[in-house]
Amino acid sequence: MSKIELKPPVIIKKLEVLLKRSSPTSHKRPQILESYRRFKAGFSGEQSLKYFYRYLPKDGLLFLPGLRIMHDEYYFQMDQLIVTPTFLLILEIKNLAGHLYFDDKVKQMIRTLDGKRECFEDPIEQVKRQSYHLNQILKQCKFPAIPIERLVVITNPSTIVEFSPSYKEAFARVIKSAQLHHKFTLFQQKYQTSILSSKEMKKISKQLFKLHDAHDPDVCDLFQMDKHELLNGVLCPKCDQPFTMYYKGANWWCLNCPHKSKIAHIEALKDYALLISPTITNRECKYFLHLPSTSITTHLLKALILPYTGSTKSRSYNLLPLLNLK
Structure with missing residues (x-):
């Protein structure tokens, strides 16, 4: 198992500094604070999964966290990519509290928290697109064809997850953190033919990191703040x-x-x-x-x-x- 190095995205530090350097009376502060909390929660969810990674095989795995790659003029980003000799596994990690309802009729996820309902894009569709783009990238780089599996991992242990009765894919793809080991074992049983050698796994890792372009936005522009207003x-x-x-x-x-x-x-x-x-x-x-x-x-x-x-x-x-x- 490769060493998993999870570094906080630079946008977390930038938003932290922006809160420190913006006026306490700025009308942008609630928006900045909400964005900061969202990114922090996302990173905390990714960190919490490290506990469950230790139950996966100790050898023959490579972990490639936070890859962001340009394809077809747009970026796609994977929270975690696990490379094995027989398959690849993309994890879309969600650290959300409350009650989550996955609706296949309009492909959305509805979160209810403290009596408030919010609508999010269906993460199953998100990870499906990531799988498509990753497959195209690997083809372009002439790597061997290898199955790509995908999971949506809900890391908050107190979150209630529910699916519409007809949403079979959600039943198969959405898990809580503690289920990761079981799902991984099922994938190992499904894919038993080695496709990638250790050398090819490292080549894939090297190539993907070469294509990686970390998200590093100008946060003042992001919130339309004049830099002269900063403290x-x-x-x-x-x-x-x-x-x-x-x-x-x-x-x-x-x-x-x-x-x-x-x-x-x-x-x-x-x-x-x-x-x-x-x-x-x-x-x-x-x-x-x-x-x-x-x-x-x-x-x-x-x-x-x-x-x-x-x-x-x-x-x-x-x-x-x-x-x-x-």
Whole structure:
């Protein structure tokens, strides 16, 4: 079994920073918060499945999470793809609370929660399209034809799942997390002829990751927010009062609590890279961090040893290396 590395999608961090940097009175905040909670819940659902993956065979499996690939001018994304020698398995993972009803008449999923009914696209249709696009990609890359199975996994253990009586496919494709091992065993019994060698499995993995294009949207554009409306300044890491730090005597000092720091500006520059631009000039940095002088700004930027372009006056620093810092 390959090591499963689940990293939070960058949009979660971007939305978290956008909430931090948007005005508390902004009418966009409820929309941003809802999107943030949805992405967080989705990622939590994917993480929770790691517990059940351990009941699958220890050898001969490759896990390829979060693949997003362009095909026919549009992207398709798979929450999890499991590669075995005899079949491929796509998992569409849903972390939804409440009561879910799958209706085959109009191909929809209806969620009832706290007396409110919501309509979602049928995830069975979603995973069916993913299977089609994946099959086409594998054909184009001239890999051996291999069966592709698909499941919709409901990860919230308290969720009630119900199907319209005639929706036979839903009975077969929609499962709770604890059923994954049983379903996987049935697929193993169904497909017993090895099609992919270990080498071919690795080639498929390498090719799909080569085609992978992570979802990394400009969240300000996504919510039609003017970047000039964002709150600038440096946030104190020790108290709840935002953007109360000022720079003096080679330290950042908080106006609200006794905390001081030499590196508090780094987190603010990460925010800038995530929301505004991956590059920053001396002038932009001075304004964003509320620094008292150009010379101090230059000193702080140079101390970070960031890649840069341009001469001294027009120098632009690349902030992306900061995003790899913990």
